Amino acid sequence: MIKSTALASLVATGALALMGMGCNQAAKGSDRSASAQSGSAGANVTTGSGELLVWVMPNSPKPEKDMETLLEPFQAAHPGIKVKVSVLDWGSAWTKLTTAAISGDGPDVVQLGTTWCPFLTDLGALLPLDDLDSAVHMQDAFLPNTWAAAKPRTSSHVTSAPWFIDVRPMFYRTDVFAQAGVDPKSAATWDGYMAALEKIKKAGIKHNGEAVSPIGFPGKNDWNVVHNFAPWIWSAGGDFLSPLGDKCVLNSPESMRGILFYLNMVHKGLNPKTNMEKNTAQVSADFDAGRVASFFESTIKNVYLERPPEQGGSAGSHVSGNYGVLIPPAGPVKRSLFMGGSHLAVFKSSKRPDLAKMLVRYLTADSAAQLAYAEISGFLPALKSAFASPYFSADAKRTVFRDIVAYGRCYPAVPYWGEIETAILMKRLGNLFDIAAEVNGPYSEALVKTEMDAAVKDIDGQIQAHFKNHPEQMDLLKKSMAAAQ
Amino acid sequence: MHLIEETDSSVAGPGPAAPPAVQRRSRFQRMVRSVRRNKVPYIFLLPTVIGMLLLQAAPILQGLYLGFLRSRKDRLLDYLSAPWAGFENYAQILFNPDSPIRSGLWDAVRNTALYTVAVTIGTLAVGTAAALMVNREFRFRAAARTLMLFPWIVPTYVVGLLWGFLWQREAGLVNIVLVDWLHLFAEKPTWLIGPNTLWAIIIPTIWRQWPFSMLMLLAGLQGISKDVYEAAEIDGANAWQAFRRITWPLLKPVWAILILHGLIFNVYSFNIVIMMFGNGAGFPGKHGDLLMTALFRNSFQMWDFGTGAAMSSLLMLAMMTLVFIWYRIFRDQLTGK
Numbered sequence: 148m149i150k151s152t153a154l155a156s157l158v159a160t161g162a163l164a165l166m167g168m169g170c171n172q173a174a175k176g177s178d179r180s181a182s183a184q185s186g187s188a189g190a191n192v193t194t195g196s197g198e199l200l201v202w203v204m205p206n207s208p209k210p211e212k213d214m215e216t217l218l219e220p221f222q223a224a225h226p227g228i229k230v231k232v233s234v235l236d237w238g239s240a241w242t243k244l245t246t247a248a249i250s251g252d253g254p255d256v257v258q259l260g261t262t263w264c265p266f267l268t269d270l271g272a273l274l275p276l277d278d279l280d281s282a283v284h285m286q287d288a289f290l291p292n293t294w295a296a297a298k299p300r301t302s303s304h305v306t307s308a309p310w311f312i313d314v315r316p317m318f319y320r321t322d323v324f325a326q327a328g329v330d331p332k333s334a335a336t337w338d339g340y341m342a343a344l345e346k347i348k349k350a351g352i353k354h355n356g357e358a359v360s361p362i363g364f365p366g367k368n369d370w371n372v373v374h375n376f377a378p379w380i381w382s383a384g385g386d387f388l389s390p391l392g393d394k395c396v397l398n399s400p401e402s403m404r405g406i407l408f409y410l411n412m413v414h415k416g417l418n419p420k421t422n423m424e425k426n427t428a429q430v431s432a433d434f435d436a437g438r439v440a441s442f443f444e445s446t447i448k449n450v451y452l453e454r455p456p457e458q459g460g461s462a463g464s465h466v467s468g469n470y471g472v473l474i475p476p477a478g479p480v481k482r483s484l485f486m487g488g489s490h491l492a493v494f495k496s497s498k499r500p501d502l503a504k505m506l507v508r509y510l511t512a513d514s515a516a517q518l519a520y521a522e523i524s525g526f527l528p529a530l531k532s533a534f535a536s537p538y539f540s541a542d543a544k545r546t547v548f549r550d551i552v553a554y555g556r557c558y559p560a561v562p563y564w565g566e567i568e569t570a571i572l573m574k575r576l577g578n579l580f581d582i583a584a585e586v587n588g589p590y591s592e593a594l595v596k597t598e599m600d601a602a603v604k605d606i607d608g609q610i611q612a613h614f615k616n617h618p619e620q621m622d623l624l625k626k627s628m629a630a631a632q
Numbered sequence: 633m634h635l636i637e638e639t640d641s642s643v644a645g646p647g648p649a650a651p652p653a654v655q656r657r658s659r660f661q662r663m664v665r666s667v668r669r670n671k672v673p674y675i676f677l678l679p680t681v682i683g684m685l686l687l688q689a690a691p692i693l694q695g696l697y698l699g700f701l702r703s704r705k706d707r708l709l710d711y712l713s714a715p716w717a718g719f720e721n722y723a724q725i726l727f728n729p730d731s732p733i734r735s736g737l738w739d740a741v742r743n744t745a746l747y748t749v750a751v752t753i754g755t756l757a758v759g760t761a762a763a764l765m766v767n768r769e770f771r772f773r774a775a776a777r778t779l780m781l782f783p784w785i786v787p788t789y790v791v792g793l794l795w796g797f798l799w800q801r802e803a804g805l806v807n808i809v810l811v812d813w814l815h816l817f818a819e820k821p822t823w824l825i826g827p828n829t830l831w832a833i834i835i836p837t838i839w840r841q842w843p844f845s846m847l848m849l850l851a852g853l854q855g856i857s858k859d860v861y862e863a864a865e866i867d868g869a870n871a872w873q874a875f876r877r878i879t880w881p882l883l884k885p886v887w888a889i890l891i892l893h894g895l896i897f898n899v900y901s902f903n904i905v906i907m908m909f910g911n912g913a914g915f916p917g918k919h920g921d922l923l924m925t926a927l928f929r930n931s932f933q934m935w936d937f938g939t940g941a942a943m944s945s946l947l948m949l950a951m952m953t954l955v956f957i958w959y960r961i962f963r964d965q966l967t968g969k
Binding site for chain 2: 372
């Protein structure tokens with residue numbers, strides 16, 4: 148039994164090493180056929196076969212079919228492996244994932260939101276992927292900021308690989324900016340952007356008889372509350388947590404400056420108060436209907452605007468012919484933008500971990516697969532080499548997307564971030580929108596500060612509770628910080 | 633059967649004077665004999681009893697036990713083997729004002745109390761009116777009854793999503809009807825943020841639940857003999873008197889059940905509010921947060937299952953008290969005294 152296990156390990160290790168070579172070649176700018184060949188090289192030496200269950204979220208218009216298309220080269224190269232894809236709804240995914248982690252009855256490969264990786268790593272649900280890292284030098288191959296979640300700060304192992312990233316460029320109406328006499332380049336800084344918004348408001352532009360608001364963003368009834376605040380806080384020099392990650396600094400003068408700048412857009416009427424009861428999808432629909440001059444949305448919006456109506460897009464509409472994209476404005480201290488996305492990980496309970504790792508490697512470290520999924524979904528690749536494709540350089544809008552990546556920043560990859568974000572920040576930052584909308588009385592900066600003080604108290608309490616149970620993680624946190632410096 | 637009873641009394645001795653031990657043995661023996669004699673019915677009942685124990689008693693006991701464990705994020709995989717915490721979780725809830733579980737809890741308690749009372753009364757009022765209406769003879773009555781059930785068959789999470797759109801200030805149908813068509817307000821009210829939030833939750837819940845009340849009350853109404861109304865009519869009673877003296881008292885047992893159902897169902901309301909505000913992601917605000925959403929956020933989203941279970945146990949205790957009060961109020965109607 149021991150002998151057979153050792154033999155299987157040897158074969159698998161050999162297969163992985165060869166697969167690594169194949170993927171390295173692919174990552175050096177090969178096309179899809181080359182990647183399939185690298186896959187078949189792996190297939191020749193891999194005796195493994197069987198079924199792999201993969202859980203993904205709806206990342207593209209036809210999630211299941213799109214995944215099948217993406218997996219075609221891998222399936223052709225590995226006829227013995229049957230990949231079964233299940234699509235989870237984002238709303239229920241977290242519950243299903245944690246249930247699977249606790250029960251030990253989960254999929255082989257799983258898509259994880261970047262903020263989920265540290266928690267599931269801490270829970271011990273994910274298989275270490277250090278061998279994958281050392282084989283293909285993933286850390287160097289991927290965009291630097293994506294690596295934070297792949298190897299969480301309180302972990303000594305790589306537990307996931309970046310799959311795709313989500314950045315939020317500024318979408319704006321070229322015709323409205325022109326009508327208002329605003330040069331889009333002037334919106335490169337906070338002050339310039341604020342002046343542009345005020346100019347648009349003053350111009351009182353209408354579209355089909357309806358007023359066009361200078362900017363649109365949703366209030367508290369939305370998934371993106373924290374993501375929407377993040378770039379304004381960071382670009383003002385503020386942050387959610389201290390550099391070590393052991394304290395909340397949301398009420399610092401720098402963080403407050405960013406928060407107040409963002410809320411001022413509501414207070415000044417640049418973002419209508421009616422938007423405070425909407426969600427991202429509704430504000431996005433307002434942009435499509437011509438009621439919004441500028442807004443920040445994921446790059447997948449571009450795919451929708453370019454896609455013909457028969458494929459679920461809005462190509463040919465007035466807005467689709469009159470929009471541009473910009474890198475969001477730089478703040479008083481720097482330009483630092485939210486970068487989310489998803490990673491792929493292997494569950495410890497996987498019965499075919501070696502095959503699962505092969506699949507993860509194909510989807511994450513294969514340049515052609517990365518580019519193919521970017522084209523299908525509209526999200527951006529996490530692999531640096533994929534950006535060398537003409538897909539990005541030949542199109543002005545996608546060139547902007549490529550350039551935004553350099554300013555992308557992720558949340559701190561600490562295991563307690565999940566509850567801080569979902570249970571505390573969603574509520575506390577959400578309350579700020581109510582203050583800005585003046586539903587409980589006149590707007591005041593003092594009310595905003597009080598709410599942020601309460602957030603700091605809640606978050607610090609949560610962090611203290613975490614380290615009370617895990618005192619050993621403080622050392623790991625300090626080490627990771629020292630390594631980062 | 634008669635013979636057995638006689639034999640039993642002979643064993644038990646002469647009534648009240650018999651020693652208690654003998655009485656207990658006698659009762660036990662009677663029970664065993666009864667089971668032996670009615671084996672087949674008891675065998676048929678057994679799967680139900682086992683099912684009830686597994687599906688109801690086991691989760692309740694597990695929940696109660698979890699409330700005494702330190703079942704937090706770091707011990708998640710331990711589940712029921714998590715360290716014993718004694719009354720620590722209860723102390724956190726009751727005596728620690730800084731405990732995360734208490735964040736915004738009083739707002740949620742106040743909102744839940746108002747919501748439960750308003751929804752229960754509203755559901756009964758609309759259900760009663762509708763039941764009286766469709767109890768009368770008219771053309772297409774069957775179709776009307778069927779159509780009236782429509783809101784009840786809509787899943788609660790869909791109700792939350794649907795009304796989330798209807799309440800939109802500018803484009804929502806509610807404001808279009810109230811302001812643009814009926815001119816009831818000078819300005820369009822905001823429903824999904826601010827103090828109106830509670831109404832934005834109460835009204836859809838009444839909309840979802842009234843058909844159930846109507847159905848129950850209609851069944852009750854149809855159980856009242858027409859002869860009673862005819863006799864009242866002969867005695868000169870008008871419609872209001874007939875309702876007050878006949879319909880009202882005879883429907884009291886149905887109302888009692890509906891009030892109980894409303895109280896329990898509405899205190900534990902979750903789906904509509906969680907879906908209306910951010911499809912499960914948002915925060916309903918201090919005017920719209922209910923007990924269940926607060927509990928979900930402050931314990932389960934914080935991975936503090938022990939405190940969450942302790943809080944649920946306290947809530948169960950409060951609900952048992954409420955049910956006890958309900959029973960004392962409606963005991964006569966329910967027992968037919």
